[in-house]
Amino acid sequence: MTEGRLFRWLRPWVFPVLLVGAFEWYARRASALGSDSLAPPSAAAKAFVGxxxxxxxxxxxxxxLGTAALGLLLGAVLGIALGLVLGLSRRAAQLGSVSIEVLRPVPSVALIPLAMLGFGFGVRMEVAIVAFATFWPLLVLVQSAVQQIEPRLLEVSRVLGLSARERAFKIVLPAIVPRLFVALRLGVAVALVVAVTVEIAANPHGMGYAMMIAQQSFDPALMLAWLGWIGVVGFAVNAGMVRLQAFVARRMGVQP
Incomplete structure (x- = not known):
């Protein structure tokens, strides 16, 4: 690796390293003054190893990750399917516009009491809330992407006599691949955020619940370790989605 490439690789890490160093100094200074509400990153690293x-x-x-993935899968399948229908049919979009605009602003965490009544604690409750949260952005973004497809492509599909299924898989989906992956990357981020939020608020499982237990046990080092780990997991999942997007785009011959 040349010196220039090494510098370009290291440059994005400069600010995070400085931020961690500043927090280490501040937390140690606060601890020296008698505060036990903060832990330095070095202590968090030891708690993480434990x-x-x-x-x-x-x-x-x-x-x-399992509940977030299941919820995202359910929300994505429904959101993409309905987004295709609403994007291709102006009449369907008009019929569904009021329902969508009424339900879409409802915060997903507001469904926790209802989901607990229906599913109790555990996987099903969390999956249902994650699916609800990811369904709406995927629906809106896919509908918008379909509506921006070059009209001549759809005219060609009608001239060729393609069925609705063939039109969706041979014309529409390849045309919206880049924007579809933008929607999926947003859905992945929403799924992880909502899953952790549900675990903090109601579900006694997962990373969010573990972080709450550390807070209630007055263990700021472990709590900070969980917080940092959640960020690392989110970063890794997003990086994986970027690589998947590039791979699928290459296989389909689409510019990512």
């Missing part, structure tokens, strides 16, 4: 060694880190991470 959670990784005893297995609690992986168990909670697996639960959160």
């Amino acid at each position: 959670a990784a060694m005893d297995g609690s880190l992986w168990q909670a991470t697996g639960f959160t």
Whole structure:
């Protein structure tokens, strides 16, 4: 690796390293003054290693990622399917506009009491709320992407006598791949945020619940370790989506 490439690779990490260093200094200074509400990142790193060694880190991470993935899958399938229908049919878009605009602003966390009554604690309750949260952005973005397709492509599909299914898979989906992955990346971020929020608020499982237990146990180092780990997981998932987008675009011959 040349010096220039090494510098370009290291440059994005400069600010995070400075931020961590500043927080380390501030937390140690606060601890010296008698405050026990903050822990330096070095203590959080030790707590992280302990959670990784005893297995609690992986168990909670697996639960959160599993429920977030299931909720995203359900919300994405429904959102993309309905977005295609509303994008291709002006009449359907007009019929569904009022319902969408009424339901879309409802905060997903406001459904926690209802979901608890219907599903109780556990996977199903969290999956239902994540699916509701991810459904709306995917629906709106897919509908908008379909409506911006070059009209001549749709005219060609009608001339060729393609069925609705063939039109969707051979014309529409390839045309919206870049914007579809933007919608999916947004959905992934929403799914992780909502899953952790549900675990903090109501569900006694996952990374959000583990962070709450650390807070209630007056263990700021472990709480900070969980907070940092959630950020790392989100970063890794987003990086994976970017790579998947580039791979799918190359296979389909589409510019990402």
